[in-house]
Amino acid sequence: MSVIYIxxxxxxIVxxxxxxxxxxxxxxxxxxxSYTPSVRMLFDDELVKEDSKTKTDNSKD
Structure with missing residues (x-):
């Protein structure tokens, strides 16, 4: 039982x-x-362009 206490x-302690x-x-x-926010702004436009393409593709269907 003393081993359990030890x-x-x-x-x-660890x-x-x-x-x-x-x-x-x-x-x-x-x-x-401090690196990711500066890089994230470079990829924001690509995400918006992809969203607008999928919206126009979906409207054609």
């Missing part, structure tokens, strides 16, 4: 360490994405 306490590492990574800006 394993439980070790797993909680979980807390990973949670602290995750919080530190978020605060340091590691997950900030």
């Amino acid at each position: 394993l439980l306490s070790i797993s909680i 979980a807390v360490v990973f949670f602290i590492a995750f919080i530190m990574a978020v605060r340091s800006g590691q997950y900030d994405d």
Whole structure:
């Protein structure tokens, strides 16, 4: 029974360490994405053109 307590306490300690590492990574800006928004604006027009083509194709049917 004492082994369960030891394993439980070790797993909680490991979980807390990973949670602290995750919080530190978020605060340091590691997950900030500065590249995708600049590229996304280049592809917005293509999506609109495809939508307008499908609307005209659907209206012909």
